[in-house]
Amino acid sequence: MTKLAVVGATGLVGEKVLEVLDRKKVPFDELVMFSSPRSAGKEIQFQGKTYIVEALTEEKTDGQFDYVIMSAGGSTSEKFAPLFEQHGAIVIDNSSQWRMHDEIDLVVPEVNQPTLNRKIIANPNCSTIQSVVPLKTLLDQYGLKRVAYTTYQAVSGSGLAGRNDLSNGEKGEAPTNYPHPIYNNVLPHIDVFLEDGYTKEEQKMIDETRKILEQPNLNVTATCVRVPVQDSHSVHINVTLDKETTVDELKALFKADERVVLVDNVENNEYPLAINSTGKDEVFVGRIRKDDSLDNTFHIWCTADNLLKGASLNAVQVLEQVMKLNN
Ligand code: 2RA
Numbered sequence: 001m002t003k004l005a006v007v008g009a010t011g012l013v014g015e016k017v018l019e020v021l022d023r024k025k026v027p028f029d030e031l032v033m034f035s036s037p038r039s040a041g042k043e044i045q046f047q048g049k050t051y052i053v054e055a056l057t058e059e060k061t062d063g064q065f066d067y068v069i070m071s072a073g074g075s076t077s078e079k080f081a082p083l084f085e086q087h088g089a090i091v092i093d094n095s096s097q098w099r100m101h102d103e104i105d106l107v108v109p110e111v112n113q114p115t116l117n118r119k120i121i122a123n124p125n126c127s128t129i130q131s132v133v134p135l136k137t138l139l140d141q142y143g144l145k146r147v148a149y150t151t152y153q154a155v156s157g158s159g160l161a162g163r164n165d166l167s168n169g170e171k172g173e174a175p176t177n178y179p180h181p182i183y184n185n186v187l188p189h190i191d192v193f194l195e196d197g198y199t200k201e202e203q204k205m206i207d208e209t210r211k212i213l214e215q216p217n218l219n220v221t222a223t224c225v226r227v228p229v230q231d232s233h234s235v236h237i238n239v240t241l242d243k244e245t246t247v248d249e250l251k252a253l254f255k256a257d258e259r260v261v262l263v264d265n266v267e268n269n270e271y272p273l274a275i276n277s278t279g280k281d282e283v284f285v286g287r288i289r290k291d292d293s294l295d296n297t298f299h300i301w302c303t304a305d306n307l308l309k310g311a312s313l314n315a316v317q318v319l320e321q322v323m324k325l326n327n
Helices: 012-023 074-086 126-142 155-170 200-212 247-256 308-326
Strands: 003-007 030-035 043-046 049-052 067-070 090-093 120-122 144-153 219-226 233-241 284-290 297-304
Touching: 003 012, 003 074, 012 043, 012 155, 012 308, 030 043, 030 049, 067 074, 067 308, 074 090, 074 120, 090 308, 126 144, 126 200, 126 233, 126 247, 126 297, 126 308, 144 200, 155 219, 200 219, 247 284, 247 297, 297 308
Parallel strands: 003 030, 003 067, 067 090, 090 120, 144 219
Antiparallel strands: 043 049, 144 233, 233 297, 284 297
């Protein structure tokens, strides 16, 4: 008897989690959907049944759950994930709350396995998830010396409000979620600024890349940018390898690697595009070029659906991974 909880079931990512659970026919015997008190009572149709979303309370964490997927923000996860864990559940959390805790696994199933030191597993940041998949391929084959990211992140990464700001902007209305208009604009500002001038989003990519790839001394830097795109993040990865190789070798490597989809035929204007990634599970790489300004350095363009592989799909893949470990 497998009992599953989805916390944040009425949110943008939570809705996608349900969609992926259904599409992948993840096996469970009982499902409970939780939300904040504000959204409690909402009816959700799922696999032919009507579910009434319940307000999450401390008492309800003692519901004999085997697995919990949380997409409800850091403060909710800080309070409730340990309670679910104490009552025996394995918790997969989409917030940034637990990611950098030493004893907590930070998992991208194509890259690493959970140790389950704790029964809380953190889902990485969306722009990190899509980037470490091709980087793992390069790490295993050539070793990594340095990574410089520039991201072009969709507004859905900031939730429904981001989408509203994009559509409001089209109507010429002032933004609610961003410090400046996002419509017809590009904002080098995601999350809050830190004392060193980096943003929290940029620091997340740096710290999480090192943790997931188990490369604590890897030289990583990042510039994270919000662009007026509804869904799917694009990331420019400038990567320096430990060993020599060629563009053709890299293309052959990615073409043969089932963890990514190579889209790289510039003669035909074929390269990864956000609009072609939306709704898809895969991580797309292309526009692979040599960077002659540094030895063994290459440019890679990477896209993925930030709500799927960047969040809900990765969380469900982690669930499938731990279900396998438990059987
Ligand atoms: C964003 N990665 O895109 C952050 C959180 N989802 O806003």
